[in-house]
Amino acid sequence: MKGSLQKKAYFKRYSAFVADSRVKFRLGARCCRNAAAQCRLLLRPPALPEPSRKDTPMTPLETFQSQKWQAIEAYQAQRNPLAFFQAHTQAADTWIASVWAAHFADAGLCLLAIGGYGRGELYPYSDVDLAMVAADEPDAAVQENIARFVQALWDGALKPAVKTGSLQQLLQAADEDLTADTAFLEARFLCGDRALAERAVNALNLRRDTVSFMDGKLLEMQQRHDKYAGFPLEPDVKNGAGCLRDIHTMLWLARAQGLHTDFYALARDKIITRMEAGLLRSSHRRLAQIRIELHLAAGREENRLIFDLQGTLAENRDLCRPDKQTGIEHLMRDFYRTAKTVMQLNGILIPMLRERVSLPYPRIVHDLDAHYFQIGNKIAAKDLLLFQKQPAHLFILLQMWQQHSDVNGVAPKTLRAWWAAARKTDGAFYRNERHRALFLQFFKTGKGLTHIMRFLNLYGLLAKYLPNWYKIVGLLQHDLFHIYPVDDHILTVLGNMRRLAMEEHSHELPFAATLMHDFPQPYLLYLAALFHDIAKGRNGDHARLGRADARQFAEDHALPEADGELVEWLVGEHLLMAATAQKEDIHDPDVVRRFAEKVQTPERLAALYLLTVADIRGTNPKLWTAWKAQLLQTLYRSAHAYLAGSLHTVLPENRQQIAHNALKVQGTDDKTIRRLFAMLGEAYFARFPAETAAWQLGILVRDPEAACFDIRPGDAEGSLQLFVYMPDRDRLFSELCELFAALRLDIATARIFTTEHQYALNSFVLGLPEHSNDTDRKHAESSLHRAMTQFMEGCWQSKAPSAAKPSRRARWNPIAPHIGITETEGGQFSIEVVAANRPYLLADLSRIFSRHHIRLQYAKISTLIDRAEDVFIVHAPQLHEAAAQRLLRQDLQAACTGHLL
DSSP states (O other): OHHHHHHHHHHHHHHHHHHHHHHHTTTOHHHHHHHHHHHHHHTSOOOOOOOOTTSOOOOHHHHHHHHHHHHHHHHHHHOOHHHHHHHHHHHHHHHHHHHHHHHOOSSSEEEEEOHHHHHTOOOTTOOEEEEEEESSOOOHHHHHHHHHHHHHHHHTTOOEEEEEEEHHHHHHHHHHOHHHHHHHHTOEEEEEOHHHHHHHHHHHHHHOOHHHHHHHHHHHHHHHHHHHTTOTTSOBTTTSTTSHHHHHHHHHHHHHTTOOOSHHHHHHTTSSOHHHHHHHHHHHHHHHHHHHHHHHHHTSOOOBOOHHHHHHHHHHTTOOSSOHHHHHHHHHHHHHHHHHHHHHHHHHHHHHHHHHHOOSSOOOEEESSSSEEEETTEEEESSTTHHHHOTTHHHHHHHHHHHOTTOOEEOHHHHHHHHHHHTTOOHHHHHOHHHHHHHHHHHHHOTTHHHHHHHHHHTTHHHHHSGGGGGGTTOOOOSSSOOSOHHHHHHHHHHHHHHHHOGGGTTTSHHHHHHHHHOSOHHHHHHHHHHTTTTTTSSSOHHHHHHHHHHHHHHHTTOOHHHHHHHHHHHHTTTHHHHHHHHSOTTSHHHHHHHHHHHOSHHHHHHHHHHHHHHHHTTOGGGOOHHHHHHHHHHHHHHHHHHTTOOGGGSHHHHHHHHHHHHHHTTOOHHHHHHHHHHHOTHHHHHSOHHHHHHHHHHHTTOTTSOEEEEEEOSSTTEEEEEEEEEOOTTHHHHHHHHHHHTTOEEEEEEEEEOTTSEEEEEEEEEOOTTOOHHHHHHHHHHHHHHHHHHHTTOOOOOOOOOOOOOHHHHHSOOOOEEEEEEOTTSOEEEEEEEEOOTTHHHHHHHHHHHTTOEEEEEEEEEETTEEEEEEEEEOGGGGSHHHHHHHHHHHHHHHTTOOO
């Protein structure tokens, strides 16, 4: 008796938790997280005593709950998703049948399991899809009984999704709704009138237009891929490209044609090969494991591999050795490679299934050459053994595709034969000189290059040809701004480079497109794009290692020496221009000189600029802003002028003369100009560009002793320029940083200058929040003007920093703060801070500088999504001492980790 009471107490506690959880899941993220935490505690319920003959038998609900948790425990021990589905589905069938028997005694209704439940693929927290079919429209009494039946299922911790109606109503719903028709495709009898159920299923199958159904599912698949493509780092295991829905779609297309939906049965029917059946089965198993474990870890239906759960799944799989990041990397790489396998099979099997019903194009066939013919818009081989007999045709097929603009793909049987041969290639394939020449020709031709490289990557031949490529397939980058795995990032950069060469896209980036048009050998830029990150994930400097790979490739493919050197140099220095533009003062003549001397030639400069633009745009769409475009263009023009020997406009004495001329045009007399220049000192013209100096001096000349500020639109879209002129004081810069943070304005660049008479002349470029329009800019300018007026009058009330949490990505992919302190050529110090970004970080850093008596002279602020990379040029003689540097590092480290005292 005691054992029975323990069992009932456990099940009562579990049922109360489930009912309470459903409420909590509707109350918000915090309650949801609490419920999930409780659920995880219940994943291993307390051991229950074995029932004895004297124990009270368990109710059907208790039996279902016990069987479900036994299925979960068995899965956790064996990680067999098929066994879990079988046990979970069978438990649900039994429980639902018992509830049905308690509510429906007559035979006027039937109950069908449909959708995933009908398929027997019931995940821990998935909806249970059901259809209740009546011969005629149910009356009020039956409808009331149906409502009680559904409520009883909810009380049993199921999430029923029930379609009800007469047979005619359900047939009409299937005609009008593709999702409903798909769900009925997997209908399975559960309870009630079996004859009615068979009549319903037969009627549904007879009414289905197979061609329309397949067209609808293929369009739905494309729309689904587009919808979920925006989450590459947190992929949806159910709906993303190459995920479970793609496998289901293949099986739906087969079932709609009356075929088996077991993988090996399809192989026996010669629809797919045994190898393809094995790959589909193993891919489905891996994806199903991830989805089951996501549900269990979240304690609810969760189909996305969100950052919060990636570490949990990696730990549960015992992958986190030597550290958690390594475990996440292994988990995600396994996922990406599995998804790629499904996409490979999709490209072969779905067209083959589609062609069994009808062709989507007129069957126009004509020869392309002795080996290939074109059928519709697909290229096909006359001999399917061609690729094994002559491996060069693995590339020749794609070359034919590249040459014929009306070809947009490979016929499915040819693709199957091509892939089978590609999988058998080895190192000898790369060493063949003809193969090398064919591969290089892809880049020299240019047209269709991105599609061909993506095709080679998808089907694995790129990793066979370039062995180091395999190491980056599906490799994540834990830097808080790359959103693609490395291989996808590289191919996106390559696509961006090709886009610059296409006239129809020249309006997007006119300056870069002009440089690309004038570049003599674009194929060298394409090769540099292919190799620029190929060494990621290896121990060491990826730019240096990639440079060695590029050098070897150039030698193997007999590139002219100068061409090989350019590709090698671009790969080795591909970060140079972005780092200079984002971390240094590009208006400083010394910075421009050092950069130009590293580049050496105008051809290298143009090539590096184009690669940098393509790289940033291929890292994360949010990273490319008008401000970054303007920075890179300014650096390019200054460096080009230096290399051409015409950099005189950036020299301080020339800036001073330009400013003098501008003030004269305004009617300012020479005496006033000389007095103003004396107050500012010569260093002012080394710090500020000529155009900025002319703007500021035009205001200061009115009354050099009066504190003032001015705001104007920035050179880049979505930015404002502000300069502040007032008596200098401690923490002035820090207070301004707090003001900007309160207004949600990001500092892109800050120039801090102190005049000869101890006035601060601080200049800022401020970025508006993302997606701001002209109205937003005007509102931001008005708010800034109002706040600055209060600040200058001493009435601005600094708001306490909010305890804002870092983003989920920053929380689960943390970066260790980096503090770099180096002495510059001019005796100043450069302090570089790299950390996870957060509100008021810059204000905290500036307070630390004040505390350590460090005079800030220039700041270059770079925010890369969730990552801050800030560089400060400071005057601090005390930093020559190691002890002072150590204390400063400690405080900056504390600020970066949110532990500032």
